Amino acid sequence: MSTFASLGLPKWLVENLEAMRITTPTNIQAGCIPEILKGRDCIGGAKTGSGKTIAFGAPMLANWSKDPSGIYGVVLTPTRELAMQIADQFAALGATVNLKVRLVIGGQSMTDQVAVIKENPHFLIATPGRLAHIIMENPDETRGLKRVKYLVLDEADRLLTDSFTDHLQTCFEALPDSSKRQTLLFTATVTDSVRSLKDKPVAKGKQPVFLHELDQVDAVKIPSTLRLLYCLAPVVVKESMLHNILTSDEYKESTAIVFANRSETAEILRRTLRHLEVTTTSLHSEMPQSERTNSLHRFRAGAARVLIATDLASRGLDIPSVELVINFDIPRDPDDYVHRVGRTARAGRKGDAISMVTPNDLSRVLAIEERVGLKMEELAISDNKVISQSLKAVSKAKIEARMEMEKDGFGERKRRRKERDNARKRYKDI
Known part of the structure; x- marks a missing residue:
């Protein structure tokens, strides 16, 4: 040795x-x-x-x-x-x-x-x-x-x-x-x-x-302790279904990372879940650096049970044991899916990865299943249960979240950065 x-x-x-x-x-x-x-x-x-x-x-x-x-x-x-x-x-x-x-x-x-x-x-x-x-x-x-x-x-x-x-x-x-x-x-x-x-x-x-390449990183290995699940999620009730999953008897105590494809989606989800009293933090590119650092500290310390993130959190970061990964949005690249779900079921522990699938996501799901060589199992969620327990409260919380974001000028940093980058490019071309 x-x-x-x-x-x-x-x-x-x-x-x-x-x-x-x-x-x-x-x-x-x-x-x-x-x-x-x-x-x-x-x-x-x-x-x-x-x-x-x-x-x-x-x-x-x-x-x-x-x-x-x-x-x-x-x-x-x-x-x-x-x-x-x-x-x-x-x-x-x-x-x-x-x-x-x-x-x-x-x-x-x-x-x-x-x-x-x-x-x-x-x-x-x-x-x-x-x-x-x-x-x-x-x-x-x-x-x-x-x-x-x-x-x-x-x-x-x-x-x-x-x-x-x-x-x-x-x-x-x-x-x-x-x-x-x-x-x-x-x-x-x-x-x-x-x-x-x-x-x-x-x-x-x-x-x-x-x-x-001794570790054969291209030979995708989904650990036997990781369950790959999906649920059919109409777009209009996705947030309600997410809240239903996170507060269900099975997952209400689980540490979880919820992945979204866009910063705006991640921020809406964080604020919505906060109004619903789910201890949540977030990580995305529209956050000031101090907030990004504090969010990771809070999640690592257990002060927040749920981290809502873009693919900033899918690779490399030293994040503690996570019991549940939810793909609120299906990633465009199957390799990104592998990195996301790899956040749970590490070092022999058990973990679940749930993908919320809309009708527009079917081709992406098929590509993921081909990449990992496994079929996802369906996680059955009763429509009546979603409607009765989550829909009304979540809809109200989402409206409040959007109003807060508008008041706080969410996206303004991105717009200013884009204008600055365009100005630099024009200057470089002169």
Whole structure:
């Protein structure tokens, strides 16, 4: 059995890992750490919770400690919450060696974050959008990025989609050429677009890209302890059916994550359920960063039984045991379904995943069932029970929720951000 010392990590880092109660490398750590230490670019694929952050963080810190300089490495990840979690882990790994780790994410002062980059911290953990905006508006202050030795794309399958293309391109242009840095891609889903990078031409003097898939992340495994359920939900009574499920005898004590496809839907559900005295918090992109952080703290601490979230919460985040996942909206991509339901029935525990299916969702459900190789079982809900117990109260609560959102100017931040982005694009094109 390998140890962190046998993988080539220095004594101080092994001791820090032991202080974190991490003593035995996981498969992805044992596979990737030695290759990264050799200087190879790496694509690492392993399921959530397998220790991917240490798989790329530990060898980066090991090499940094031989020649401490800033900015040594940049880690890009799709969400602020993941960035904060990675920064915390880096700080713990480097707790005894004066490591400087800084966050560059939305929801914070742009001026403060420009100052952070000018300090040349050892590692930057960033979301692509915020880093790209800083680079575009402050080219002189971000010249230090040209000395970066490592670039990490965490949740690479999400980053390598059209949503991030422009921002990533801006970031890449500010970094050294790929022949002069190590590039590390890590993901829970090794898609064709990620895997194809292995076969790209290798710069002169560089070793071939190392691909780790020992955990067979593409072979979707739904644990036997997870029940996949669905209920037929006409659009006009979806909120009532959700309330009925969450307050039923079977689930009224369960910790639950409810997934919605849009921020507006998530906010309506949070406010509606709050009026119905269900202890609820939320996580979506229209929330200020302080509220997003507080919401996660409340859910982790058990102060809220239900978390209403978009796919911000579907991957990577360290969220405690969840007994129930509800897809209020069916995700467009079957892989997103896999990540969502993977929030429950972890480490051998039991869990249920309920999908609320409208007539328009049938093709998505069929695609999901084909992807996971299983059929969902029907969760029968009596229409009469929904009408008698939930419909009237939920309808009133939903009206109150919408009135509150209008009063609070919900969506105004998104509109201002869109106007600002359009202005930047126009300026860039001049």
